[in-house]
Amino acid sequence: MGRVEFVGVGKQYGDSGAGAVQDVNLTVEDGEFLVLLGPSGCGKSTLLKMVAGLEDVTSGEIYIDDRLVNYVKPGDRNVAMVFQSYALYPHMTVRENIGFPLKMHKLPKAEIDRRVTEAAEILGLRDLLDRRPEQLSGGQRQRVALGRSIVREPAVFLMDEPLSNLDAQLRVQTREEILKLHARLGTTTIYVTHDQIEAMTMGHRIVVMRSGVVQQVGKPQFVYDHPANTFVAAFLGNPRVNLQTGAIRLEADIARFEQGEVSFALGPALSAFARSAGDGAEVALGVRPEDISVEHAGSRKHEHDALVKLPATITLVEPVGSDLYVRATTGTMEWMARTEARLPVRTGDEVTLMIDLTHAHLFGEDGMNLEGAAG
Ligand SMILES: Nc1ncnc2c1ncn2[C@@H]1O[C@H](COP(=O)(O)OP(=O)(O)O)[C@@H](O)[C@H]1O
Ligand SMILES: [Mg+2]
Structure with a gap:
């Protein structure tokens, strides 16, 4: 299961301005691939970090599977986050990098091996397990980062612009891999991007944000065809x-x-x-x-x-x-x-x-x- 519910969620950093995120009300259904889309600084990462527990919630409530998680420690939320910078440990092999979160959770070695092998299989990393990050391409490193979140078998994946460090061709390829991964695992995913093509092609639904405020939520084609306001109309579509x-x-x-x-x-x-x-x-x-x-x-x-x-x-x-x-x-x-x-x-x-x-x-x-x- 992995249903995420936002009720009147807001975030204020310090006491400046109107708030990085304001009054978000939204339910992400179990198994859904939801994309948060908007220009830089509109509050996407902040919203994601509040789900992960990396930022406090200033107002409102966040529920994961009907459990209020506002005060639950990040490690106990059953979510896994994938960032833009994949921060692999340079001295560890791919196998060790992928298995690292499980080792931290003190899982038995046999179980770690089983999950790492399975993740490597899914991500096509089987032949690279003994390499170190420096011996991998950018795309392969991002797959290792994905592997590290898959092995935790979380209820929710949180992905913050995971493709933005990749070149154009690799971005398209990795985008397809993430979608295949989602089709295979069916894990609820909240995916952040400022790229409207990524949002349109990946999201079951997209959430368009501006200055901390949700502008519109809906299926990509519907939002494109029926933009709620001039901001959404202008943000989706090129030219x-x-x-x-x-x-x-x-x-x-x-x-x-x-x-x-x-x-x-x-x-x-x-x-x-x-x-x-x-x-x-x-x-x-x-x-x-x-x-x-x-x-x-x-x-x-x-x-x-x-x-x-x-x-x-x-x-x-x-x-x-x-x-x-x-x-x-x-x-x-x-x-x-x-x-x-x-x-x-x-x-x-x-x-x-x-x-x-x-x-x-x-x-x-x-x-x-x-x-x-x-x-
Ligand atoms: N740690 C922080 N302290 C103060 N302000 C922050 C912090 N993180 C983000 N902000 C501000 O909150 C707003 C939203 O930021 P962010 O969630 O990172 O946007 P996005 O991910 O959409 O680019 C921005 O105005 C940003 O400057
Ligand atoms: Mg961001």
Whole structure:
């Protein structure tokens, strides 16, 4: 078992500021892989360390399997933490490093051997057991660090940016290994990262944090498709979501979005949300770059009532191989479009942007998604 429950959890370091973590209410289900995502300094590590018992809880309660652990010693919480810096003992072999926590707990030698062998098997370290850390690659060292937490057979794994010291290729590979490990062991995992791709690919659910406050909790695709506010919308997605500020103009059966000289109809779904905000309301329109394309002979976008066509001037073209990122301006609006690779466009071209508002969002003056306000 490994269910972790946060009830009104807060953390204050000293007596400065609003608190590194504020009023977190969240249940991590047994067997779940939950990702804490947010920019540096938003409180991810602090939250994790409070579960591990490495930091005191200032307010609220943390339960592991219905046991209040606020005052339980780290070693008695049945959790294992994996850090970014894997801190292996340089003078010990892989076998000794992996078995070390068990030796500390004074388990019998035969039991230590059994668990170390099994962990090495799972992590593909069997042939490396007699090496020392200096004889291993970065990825292998991180696997040893994982091994050291697996052998403890904890109820919960706590992982704090375990991949960030690895190069890009190894990061992808180790990411897959961690997922396979989770599939095999089924151990509840709370995983911290500032990398949205890691969060999207690994998490059953993700928790987006900002300045110590949880912004949104949900399945990755849902959070991407239905961001609660402009912060979440902008944090998930690369290139970043286009956020245009403007005003709502209500007409008989449709709403328009207006910024300076530029104005266009919002289509039926957004119009309903716009109506709830009211005529003249200041809003931000959020459109993901992949929902914008550049019209050309052979364009595949079909006309529909949530498709906006705007004349625009291309200001930058960035080929990234699989896609082409195109920056273009219309009046005072600047757009980023993610379009097909090899589209024959150049800086300075006058084009028509096709902006599909089917998956677009309207955010109110407080930054909250109007979709949420409407239910
Ligand atoms: N030991 C500490 N003493 C004082 N402030 C700290 C300490 N650890 C972290 N903080 C502060 O708490 C906030 C959250 O930090 P942290 O949990 O490390 O964020 P993250 O892991 O998301 O980068 C930051 O403002 C950080 O400066
Ligand atoms: Mg951190």
